[in-house]
Amino acid sequence: MKKIITIAGTNSQNSINKRLLSYTSGLLENVELIYIDLNDYVLPIYGVDFEEENGIPTAVKRLNELFDKADGFIIALAEHNGTYTAVFKNILDWLSRANMKVWREKPALLMATSPGGRGGATVLQGAVNYFPFLGANVVGNFSLPSFFDNFSEEGISNENLKEELAQKIQGFELQLSKNQKQNN
Numbered sequence: 257m258k259k260i261i262t263i264a265g266t267n268s269q270n271s272i273n274k275r276l277l278s279y280t281s282g283l284l285e286n287v288e289l290i291y292i293d294l295n296d297y298v299l300p301i302y303g304v305d306f307e308e309e310n311g312i313p314t315a316v317k318r319l320n321e322l323f324d325k326a327d328g329f330i331i332a333l334a335e336h337n338g339t340y341t342a343v344f345k346n347i348l349d350w351l352s353r354a355n356m357k358v359w360r361e362k363p364a365l366l367m368a369t370s371p372g373g374r375g376g377a378t379v380l381q382g383a384v385n386y387f388p389f390l391g392a393n394v395v396g397n398f399s400l401p402s403f404f405d406n407f408s409e410e411g412i413s414n415e416n417l418k419e420e421l422a423q424k425i426q427g428f429e430l431q432l433s434k435n436q437k438q439n440n
Contacts, residue, residue: 258327258432260284263292265344266334272403273332273376276369279411280330283425287432290322294343302349312354319347320354328363328432329392335370335379348390357391363431364392365424368399375401395431396424 262281264274281289297315300306334341340348351358366383368376377399384397398421400406405414412418 258287258436259290259325260287260328260330260432261290261292261323261326262330262332263294264332264334265294266341267294267343268334269295271334272369272371272407273334273367275407276367276400276403277330277332279407280332280365280367280421280425283422284429287327290326292319292322294347297347299346299350302346302353307353312350316347316350316354320351323351323355323358323360326360326362327435328365328428329359330365330367330428331383332367332369333376333379333383335368335376338378339382340379352390359387359390359392361391361393363395363428363435365428366394366397369403369407370401371403373401375399375403377401393431396427398424 260281262277264271264277266273268274281291297319299313299315333344336342339345348358364387366380366387368380370376380397380399384394387394400412400417406412406417412421
């Protein structure tokens, strides 16, 4: 069974990106979901001096080992001032010290949402451009604008956006299957 790591790039307990991630994860079939909660990885702010004096924190090593076991990643990025949250960026910085290919050349589906009409498009575009340098095979990205207008307890309420996400998931699952066939 394929192992998919899901990450909401925030430490907010009430994140709308966590809600989008949970909904999206529920649409996948025949996978083992490994949900990473960034609140479980409280780390010092990355700095070269800190690393030289203390090494890589045990929590980063554990997370790095977990990433080794993944077949793919689904990441929902919260946007703070047009970029990643501080907690997510700090974890990326630490993970890149353990393995520069953070995402292991595995398929990645990137998402973002926000209350505004751009739906986190700025942080999403930044990730689409940057994540391949960290070893991501970005196979799709999805922005959900105006979260509170387009999402309810049942999930995405806008039919066009719901269909767009379904297509992105289908592409992600197809790439997972291709990778599995190549590795067998």
